Amino acid sequence: MVSMIKTQKVQNRVYQYQTDSLAAAASNAQVEGADPTMATLTATTMISGTTQILTKAFQISQTSDAVSTYGRAKETAYQLGRALKEIVTFGLRTA
Numbered sequence: 001m002v003s004m005i006k007t008q009k010v011q012n013r014v015y016q017y018q019t020d021s022l023a024a025a026a027s028n029a030q031v032e033g034a035d036p037t038m039a040t041l042t043a044t045t046m047i048s049g050t051t052q053i054l055t056k057a058f059q060i061s062q063t064s065d066a067v068s069t070y071g072r073a074k075e076t077a078y079q080l081g082r083a084l085k086e087i088v089t090f091g092l093r094t095a
Helices: 062-066 077-092
Strands: 012-017 045-050
Touching: 062 077
Parallel strands: none
Antiparallel strands: 012 045
């Protein structure tokens, strides 16, 4: 689910971008010398969004990181992974 999140660098808390769409594919073959038919152009659509900062604090002692635990090398890495999953899950639910 994390891999489905698109990232984009923004300069402000509120950002904007434009979307565009193409006309449906159609046969446009013409005979030589034919007068062209002018197509109707469509404007782009302006989309805006706001950035959000989410945090999850945790504390691990050096002893917890130093001792052997079953199934993981470092407690800090494990807790960091859990915190990131919680943040992403919350972000997806509130988007």
